[in-house]
Amino acid sequence: MRILHTSDWHLGRSFHRVDLLSAQAQQFDQLVSVVRTERVDVVVVAGDIYDRALPGVDAVALLDEGLHRLVSAGAQVVVSSGNHDSARRLGFNARLLGAAGLHIRTDVSTVGTPVMIDDVAFYPLPYLEPALASGPLGSERSHVGVLGAAMARVRASRRPGVRSVVSAHAFVMGGAASDSERELAVGGLGQVPLSLFDGIDYVALGHLHGRQQLSPHVRYSGSPLAFSFSEADQRKGSWLVTLGSDGLGTVEAVEAPVPRRLARLRGRLDDLLASSAHAGAEDAWVQVTLTDPQRPAEPMERLRRRFPHLLELRLEPERSGATDDSSYTEKIAGLPDLDVCCGFLEHVRGRPATLAETQLLARALEAALIESMEGVVTGPAYQDLASMAGSLDTDLDRLLGGA
Template identity: 55%
Template sequence: MRLLHTSDWHIGRTLHGTDLLAEQEAVLGGLASVVTAEGVDVVVVAGDVYDRAVPSADATAVLDRVVGRLLATGARVVLTPGNHDSARRLGTFSGLLSAAGLHVRAATPLLDEPVLLADEHGEVAIYGIPYLEPEVARHELGIPAARGHEAVLREAMDRVRADLFLRPGVRSVVLAHAFVGGGVASESERDICVGGVDLVPASVFDEVDYVALGHLHRPQTLSARIRYSGSPLAYSFGEAGQQKQAWLVELDAGGLGEVRAVPLPTPRPLSVLIGTLEDLLADPVHAGAEQHFVSARLTDAVRPADPMRRLQSRFPFCVHLDWTGSVAPSESGSYQERMRGRSALDVAGEFVSHVRGVPASPAERELLARALGAADRAEAAR
């Protein structure tokens, strides 16, 4: 049996306010071609199907089309909610959907009831553990004294192992959404730390043939049988240049067989460009990034005027910029102490000087004085 391990689709996510639905559908819809080419029997999604608990209508439409394409190949789809999803919403109509081949494992009390599939070597039990919020899950699992992710996940896995004990010879796969020891985080994941304890030891998942993890966006191998697939797209500029992938997992007669990476396409790469505004606009070395999502870090000594509009004239998908040029050193004392006794014009001029890195010019101070005078007159007329 062949499984395609994916996670963290985050359908509906934006990049600095820029919609990514088209890019998400391009990558996720393309998974159907991978399924067909590789003879995949089951596609698993280990949490964070959506980016928010209440997804938009456009986001749900993308999921509908993507899953429809996957099911049309003849493969089954098993998915679980992550910390970004609403388990109750995602689990709506799960009983009916299972008849079509889409298995949503979203109910915590039922996490030890597997999806049972068969091949020429016998049965494979796929357990979907939804994201377990410790304060909620400890009551759902009947362990009110438990604290932290490790305690609730250990209880969940004990239940899985107990069910497996009743199924001798059955090969097993577990989907889980957690921060497991040995994993390396990226800047685009939402913190799931509760009470300072979020790390779960890999030993929690002992006695299972394969563990398909979600939550961390970087693909990584914790052991031969415990892996993160990572997100299908880069969701922060810290992931620029990272090759996204899924894991193709083969289960043979003895359990876990070959596991190999399947690279995923990058519809629009991410680039971080550093330099003065004029250099970024003119230097031909940046031509390759003109259709990328761009984060620009401007090194001009003085903050340029209207930099985003000018950058977007060359890089239409520039979505973020920082000005990292020279900034006047901060003065000693608190801000309140430094501003005490100064006029509104002096305070406004100080702000302009701080933002631009150079003192406000006489013309700028005159413009500020006129604006402050107009504000005073409007206040007095109320």
């Protein structure tokens, strides 16, 4: 069986305000071409189909057309939701679509129930938010807990001699992150061990945007397009997987089309404008970090005369001595959300957040994370969260009022 592993399409996303919809349409052209030329049997899409829970109409139309083309090219398509997707919206009409060769899994109740294609069992695991999935799965409220419980259900349903493919949207230990992924857990506690996937013939991962191998049978396909300048050195694409009669056979990298390459330049303004070493960046999307001791006049306008596709300008002046004059923004860059919030309290009032304050902020961030996934949290399973959210405004007003 031939399987094309892809993920993290993020349809509807822009790159520093540059619309990527036409580039995302080209990615479907390439996927359809691979399905036809390589005689792909199954396309596995491991989450983050859309970039946000309420996608724009253009993104919805592009997905509709793209999935139709993949199925028409001769492949069955197995899709699971990611942390950017609305599980309810993406999963609409899933049971009916399965009869047409499009298998969409977004509901925790389907965990452990395989999609059987020929003699291979596919287990597409939707993104499992611990605050929502731990109850239905009967697990502890953590990423390790819910994904461990999901994999226990997968193993309980496996039949001897049947090959298995699991797709999951998670941050697995050993994976290399970039700047464009949304944090999965408050405080950076979202990583899970690689050992959770032991014994599976192939594991198709989504969430991290760099294509990478964690073990011969566990891989991230990465995103087909770059979504941050931290991905400038990544080679984008997917994996073409061949399952033999005894399990995993070959895995080949498939390169994705590059709409425009990325370049990161650093130095003083006059050097960047004059040096021939940067000629190759003149047609690229460019990020520039200026190191002039003093801010030059009109740096963006001057740089764009040479680099017309300059999208981001950073200022990091070279300074002598050991004094730390970095900005507050520079100091918090890359920190988890909870650390940023606690650091802000310490910054404005001169003392660290207490344990009670840290727990309150963690609860607020968790509620915001869940709301961003679905827009509205409803139903009996979420009553505790709704009750908690109702008291957050008062608690935060009191907390910040003390600052």
